[in-house]
Amino acid sequence: MPDAPARSTPARSAPAWFTEALATPADTGEVEVAGVAIGYRAWGARRSHGAAGQGLVLVHGGGAHSRWWDHVGPLLVQGRRRVVALDLSGHGDSGRAQDYRLDRWADEVVAVARHAGAGERPTVIGHSMGGFVALTAALRHGHDLTGVMAVDSPVRERSPEELAARQQRAFGPMRVYPGRETALSHFRLVPEQEGDLPYVLDHVAGHSVREVPGGWSWKFDRGIFSGLGLTPGELDSVACRVALFRAEYGLVPADMGEMVVDLMGRAAPLVEIPGAAHHVMMDQPLALVTGLRTMLADWEYSVPQVPARAPGS
Numbered sequence: 001m002p003d004a005p006a007r008s009t010p011a012r013s014a015p016a017w018f019t020e021a022l023a024t025p026a027d028t029g030e031v032e033v034a035g036v037a038i039g040y041r042a043w044g045a046r047r048s049h050g051a052a053g054q055g056l057v058l059v060h061g062g063g064a065h066s067r068w069w070d071h072v073g074p075l076l077v078q079g080r081r082r083v084v085a086l087d088l089s090g091h092g093d094s095g096r097a098q099d100y101r102l103d104r105w106a107d108e109v110v111a112v113a114r115h116a117g118a119g120e121r122p123t124v125i126g127h128s129m130g131g132f133v134a135l136t137a138a139l140r141h142g143h144d145l146t147g148v149m150a151v152d153s154p155v156r157e158r159s160p161e162e163l164a165a166r167q168q169r170a171f172g173p174m175r176v177y178p179g180r181e182t183a184l185s186h187f188r189l190v191p192e193q194e195g196d197l198p199y200v201l202d203h204v205a206g207h208s209v210r211e212v213p214g215g216w217s218w219k220f221d222r223g224i225f226s227g228l229g230l231t232p233g234e235l236d237s238v239a240c241r242v243a244l245f246r247a248e249y250g251l252v253p254a255d256m257g258e259m260v261v262d263l264m265g266r267a268a269p270l271v272e273i274p275g276a277a278h279h280v281m282m283d284q285p286l287a288l289v290t291g292l293r294t295m296l297a298d299w300e301y302s303v304p305q306v307p308a309r310a311p312g313s
Helices: 016-023 073-077 102-115 129-144 160-166 180-185 198-206 232-237 254-263 285-301
Strands: 027-033 036-043 047-052 055-059 082-086 118-120 123-127 147-151 209-212 215-218 241-249 270-277
Touching: 016 073, 016 198, 027 102, 036 073, 036 102, 055 073, 055 102, 055 118, 055 129, 073 082, 073 285, 082 102, 082 118, 102 118, 102 129, 123 129, 123 285, 129 147, 129 232, 147 285, 180 209, 180 215, 232 254, 241 254, 241 285, 254 270, 270 285
Parallel strands: 047 118, 055 082, 055 123, 123 147, 147 241, 241 270
Antiparallel strands: 027 036, 036 082, 209 215
């Protein structure tokens, strides 16, 4: 899949780890799921289908895209993993669907994992609304997954992106801007936050727009923000491991995280990322990588725990 041009503003004081991550070669591919072309990027060597627990699938939030993970994915390869980041339908460079549902997106995640060579029983990591998708994948395909990790996903409520759209605070009628730089000047996070690393923000913004008739516009389809709620009470029936991450200054209060952990019979660890706001990869990416690496290392050697009422448990 062709990459969008990078934002014209040079990366502002980007450290070596960031520039090296972006320079890591990535495979690109596409698979059709339910009649819609789903694009993805991948780092690390392909895994055979019999290679268990060696693949990761990264799922972006609502209105975002796979390039939010460009500086995170390569740091999770660690020499042996296949790491895949996809554009859900209605996002990024993937195709548009007539309607959008969490189960559709969960099926896309599993299909991409297989097509991209993520091996048998990969782990799915989702941020914000992407955490809703990851948890839905656990409900629908848990026996085919090692586990899922949801990063600052307020599963007791609507996703922050859907809520902002319903309240008309963001994601309004799709605007067309006369030039690329004009469009980029309107890029902002939802919800907004302080402390973002400017070089990360520049990179993500630069891959968030596309040329359309009459100018430039955002890549996402506004139709994605309908009917996405996930009921936490369902989470006691997942058949794979689950881990929850909350940002210290994010959208998942400590009591909400504990409520979900209780619903799952205390089988899901809850990890706080210190100093982070909701968009963790924007302000605390290395802390996020450290937390994910630690949990992945634990899952390689510890005895799996799943909710008490999970099928087959």
